[in-house]
Amino acid sequence: MVDKQEWVHNLPDAALEWLGGRRVEEVECIVPDLVGISRGKTMPAKKFSDDAFFYLPTSIFYQTITGAYADMDIKDQWMETDMVLKPVMSTACAAPWTDDVILQVIHDLETTKGEPVAVAPRNVLKRVLAFYADKGWQPVIAPEIEFYLTRRNTDPNEPIEPPIGRTGRKGIGRQAYSMVAVDEYGDVIDDIYDFAEAQGLEIDTLIQEGGAGQIEINLQHGDPLKLADEVFYFKRSIREAALKNNCFATFMAKPMRDEPGSAMHLHQSIVDAKTGKNIFSDANGEPTELFYGFLGGIQKHIGAVMPIFAPYVNSYRRFKTDDSSPANVEWGQDNRTTGLRIPISTPEARRIENRIVGMDSNPYLAIAASLACGYLGMVNQLSPRPMRDGDAYEDGVTLPYALMDALVPFQQDRELRDMLGEDFCQVYEAIKRQELEEFLGEISPWEREHLLLNV
Template sequence: MTDWLKHAPEAARDYLQGHRLDEVECIVADLPGIARGKAMPGPKFARQNRFFLPASIFLQTITGDWADDIIPMGTTEPDMILTPDYATATAAPWTADRTLQVIHDMTLQSGEPVPFAPRNVLKRVVTAYHARGWTPVVAPEMEFYLVARNTDPAQQIAPMTGRTGRAAAARQAYSLSAVDEYGSVIDDIYDFAEAQGFEIDGITQEGGAGQLEINMRHGNPVKLADEIFFFKRLIREAALRHNCFATFMAKPIEREPGSSMHIHHSVLDESGRNIFSAEDGSETPAFQHFIGGMQRHLPSAIALLAPYVNSYRRYVRDFSAPVNLEWGRDNRTVGLRVPVSTPEARRVENRIAGMDCNPYLGIAASLACGYLGMVAGDMPRPEREDTAYDSADDIPRGLYDALEQFGDNAALLDLLGDEFGKVYGAVKAAEYGEFLQVISPWEREHLLISV
């Protein structure tokens, strides 16, 4: 066995059992969460312990254009140093040969972490927790749609065709029959996940046509963000095998619910005890402060949780999406829900994040808001025990407003990193400018001869 594989997870070693490692994909996540990097033959990877990519990849927009060059050394496009994190090695079971994917850590040539690399931003927030003797724990939920292949952007997205030959039906939440319609895709998702060593807590049908949710076990924020990063690719590949697309757009289909990435949070002390619960099982001040921090700072973090113009189409009343930052116990009309649990498992569910966000940045932003609340002792508003849809003014309703609030929150930017804030703001401003150059069908239909 190649020496470096001794440090790889058991699932990766099992995948190669009796086979030659043909290729290794050396990957990092850019700002949108797209896998960037390079592929190389397995033997060559084994002979090297670092690789290089230009830092300018973080200035690229989702369309492939570039933001204004605000990185000090960006004009000469110097390389970052990529060092493999062997603990992330996992199979790419959809390939024709035996291929492993390995996420890489990114440092500047000075040895400092690249400040605008999303994985480093999340590590920075987790380190802030550790400095206070806290260990953050998260459990993400992934929602996505399986849709018919769509190669013409001018055409509306349609649900995929199931095994009965009919399009997937909407309003069938938790229906096992609906899940069976695209069981072949789900079978591949399970098989790929098993080959990659990922544990799925469950798959359910959501309320949209062809909309599914995957629940993941709670754990280390960086490890879970890595898995979501891998899962998005895994699910897309499973869908392509069955002549359909998997989409993680926040709102892909008109008049259907959007797709979220609900994030459950708890925090442990140095003894492993959940600091949201006292010894008698009651809620602690830390629990209240975490919620208070989310209510105070999430408006400024929405630009990371809802990163595209499409993201804000999800925040629509009565479409199973949060439109507020109220909090409540077992109340799905609030943005911050406290699920039914034992005191040991007491947690706060952030329902604001869209599935289109970069998982590293979405989790980092959510954890940052709770952290700032605990440090400052922020108190939450009174709990909502009724329907909270009447409270809809807490969050920005568009990307432009969200970016303004993001840039004005000094405490949040200091925790995430000022350099990251500048790069992220520049890239998102460039994307928004690109969007404004596109005229939509709605504008042509209603304005062309009427105004």
Template sequence: MADWTDKLPEHTRDYIAGRRVDEVECVIADVAGVARGKAMPASKFATQKSYFLPNSIFLQTITGDWADNPFDGFTEPDMVLVPDFSTATAAPWTADVTLQVIHDAHDQQGNPVPFAPRNLLRRIVGLFNAQGWTPVVAPEMEFFLTARNTDPNIPIIPPIGRTGRRAMANQAYSLSAIDEYGKVVDDIYDFAEAQGLEIDGILQEAGAAQVELNLAHGDPVKLADDVFYFKRLIREAAMRHDCFATFMAKPIEGEPGSAMHIHHSVVDTKTGKNIFSDRKGGETEAFLHFIAGMQNHLPAAVALLAPYVNSYRRYVPDFAAPINLEWGRDNRTTGLRVPVSDPSARRVENRLPGMDCNPYLGIAASLACGYLGLMEAKLPRAECSGNAYSGSDELPYNLGDALDVLEEDQAFREVIGTEFCTVYNSVKRNEYKEFLQVISPWEREHLLLNV
């Protein structure tokens, strides 16, 4: 036992604090960002260097169905999953001492599985590294706390707060509003501390019981791991207090959607200087190239940033969601915002991703667009200084169209990986086809007796 626990991060060793570890959860994110894997006794984990799972876990849809395997037919060859001990952390909501460890997926020859989301993100980071650059990201997480909903036919409603009243909308940045569900927030803080996860801040968003959690900037793979862990711990904290936490892009009709805005900067690996700023503190050509890459390739990336039919319900005017590829300084109506900052912190905020996206894929897709911009060295459109909501743009507005655009952008597909795109298309086409067979309440209400 001592051998493997010596490999654990300090915060995890502190959590154990001499106690016996009962169970280890060996986890890996599938295409949807759902945690898959195995749980085993710690004594078993101590003697096992890796374990096996079929590669078909990346072909499972969000409904539990299985998409067609475009490579191996029905053979479902095993992958070798290897623990990344730097990710080992507590599962503090369990009764016994339990740890979680994210694993990496290799094929049986030791090569990274190209359609494993974490491998994909690591490869995108490697493209930057090969140019002497280090990408830096800072994700923002938005989510709703809701009343328990056990019947999918019943609309989602806000939870009851400590005052005995349901949470109200239009209370952005209100401390009183977030105090309504303070016990949930307290548990989020406690769980995060036990897991060694850093929170930059928590605030009330515009929706009813809509919360935003900000993470400090850092390494893209590490931040994606953190978002992956945060989603689970937030759900667990909510259920402790008789409510749900949802990361759906648009869970409640008439309320704003939930985004995962991603802030991007790139530093020179040797000097540590932000390549978006020159010696005098001005904007560089690389900064403009990065924005141009996003404008030129984000339409293809939307299929990864908005991965479900519900995702596109967020892309509507006047609900604080971007529906354009314009860029502007400190302009929240643009899809690409440049926040006010010091030259060393100059960055681009991509406001398109929904909180329902897989964090590994969302960050990878966003970085891929910026990388292509740096390599193509094109200039962006003129800055938008007015209301970008009033215009229209070339973004796809449903999942089917988004998948079509993804197929058409060959440069983006090559950076993301053609094998991954093939698997992703198979999974998402299956989900979209299944959704189109569902008859909605709107159709029954307005069409049943009127057409």
């Protein structure tokens, strides 16, 4: 192949600005897996072309979080047939943490017959968005990214600890919105900003959250697929910024026992595709039946999507009646004790904040699942329970306590599975059950400490 790199001229502006006339040395052809991490191939730039064909085996979607493979009732599963990588050039951006001139490009996945690979998370989200498009609706979302900076943890048997900041002390905890706490990790924050700018990723706000070393980044509102791509890129960038500064960044839902959990709150509204008007508000600025239908859809189908919102055994440790944690699927006006919060806004910006989604979830799947619930509520004209006034924590935790409990309604909700795609749901459920079996095979320190000599 001739090394002409004609495709470089069509790169997004941020990528061209970062290149500054330099030649691209390598291209990372990446896809988001079920976890939400990058899989793919790296190649010399002279081999890459936006119309070339590259392949990955279907088995990348058959692995659990531990790297084990789940054996499923899929015809010819272990033939490992190839999937075709189709570059989405609008996603091309820098890999600024490297010393070389490397570009990342997210790819969609198709079968060799040109059909979307049903289990690919990006395709699952596109499938849900197609339902909205058929109705003339356009979802608008804004994610919030919460994560912890921690000390390097190389021994899984040791508890995770906050990092040492510039003062030489462990991270300042329980000081939400503290500028001093943000400054404590100034070098990491600076690198996150630099990496984001190099990639063309826009940060709305950055704050210190309630936990020791816990940071929140809010993104601008926009197209769900674009925002899912940005969360996907941000998670890798934040990890790289932390490693550059000799600490870890973790997106675990509950990494430390006595600290708050990490969420990916999703702000969601729907606009008319032709007029651009928010269909959650009527001409008088009042909530519409579609607004209430969206709420009712999440309340009805929440059980089925919990394995997506909370995909691991650790995820369920986050659901508590304190630290602004979600504990229920009630809704309320400017009420952080409800799982569904209606923020203060103008009628044009009326939106629903889903506070149940964990930061350990796959952004493509979490957004798809939340929008699928809302869609079913709108088209089926559902009504939510009455708005919750006052402290909803008084009701206790009404969300599932464990992944095992959550998988039952996921298996049974036919409407939800039809929207996400049955092929995807079968694979996802099998992966989650395999991970649960792997976890249940482990003996925890708590069991050794309290049961070894006492029972």
